[in-house]
Amino acid sequence: MLDAADLPDDIAALKTMLLAAQAREVRKDERIERLEKLVAAFKQAAFGRKSEKADPEQFDLALEDLETAIAAIHAEDEADSRSGKPHSKPRAANRGSLPARLPRIEEIIEPESLTCACGGGLHCIGEDMSERLDVIPAQFRVIVTRRPKYACRACTDGVAQAPAPAR
Template structure:
């Protein structure tokens, strides 16, 4: 929790209250980190350990993509709780393969609003940074080339460059459109990720199922505020409809199943809000 701007002018009671709030947030943050770390270790053991279950190829793919998505979601949540972790983990990341050169490219240029230095001199363009993002429209891929020019002032040695636009996945290659395509195909059209990999392959670039699962998990973390808002809106209604669906749930490592339930909640059919 950041300190307020008028921190120096707080009285003793307000200062104690602020310290208590910060201590509560630190305890909550640490407990959530410990819980996520524990769950992450369990999921990794479940994903990569030796399993006794004998699943069909289709069931195995669904199991793996779900576990990969959950692993990515927990890793993303941990990184958000530990802001410094991204800088630490970025050093050890492998270099990403370049996007295929045969894909059509669209250049999107980002330049500063003004190239006149604060000292009054006209700045000179000395180079540029290029970031490529993979986009998809049904049937074919395209590449967005985001070009950010570098402008320098020879007089005062200052450098100006347009800021990097915010992306759903930090330093990732997919555009918001490609991520939306993956999420809608998986959850609205019920297309498993291994089938989407084949569809993308026919379009010219077979994105591995494991990569798609990581994207799904990371998107899930960023969509959590929307889920929370939907839940709050649902619970504000005086009447809710509920339904249970029994399912056979596999116990990891045991090769057995036990009876579990999926519960769904919905507003009324004639309610102006359509929410489930």
């Protein structure tokens, strides 16, 4: 997009810029039309009624024409984009963790029972923690779900943990 400060005040210069832009558009439209015709001819030659009779080397000629035309269009587009403003860098996205400034609501989901099948008590050996963003109109908050893992010290029957809630 052009900035109003970049445009000249002279009407003749503005007209010249407008005519140059229209000429570029016409050239691009003509190239696109030519490429579409080449693609249609290539499809006809490759998949048409008499495709088995065609010489395979002729397909290479059609592909060379396409590659040449595409390279010319790319070169012109790069020249046009260089003359304009430089492209800004894409926004960096942090998908690792949610910002610490958001309020957090912690909910701890315990297993149904903290007694082992052998009769011993389960003790906490770790936990799974997940964070998800919850949106309340005009307010953001993070819901932290903790699911402690419990194991018995008396036996090795395994680990007890509550199932994860639906998201």
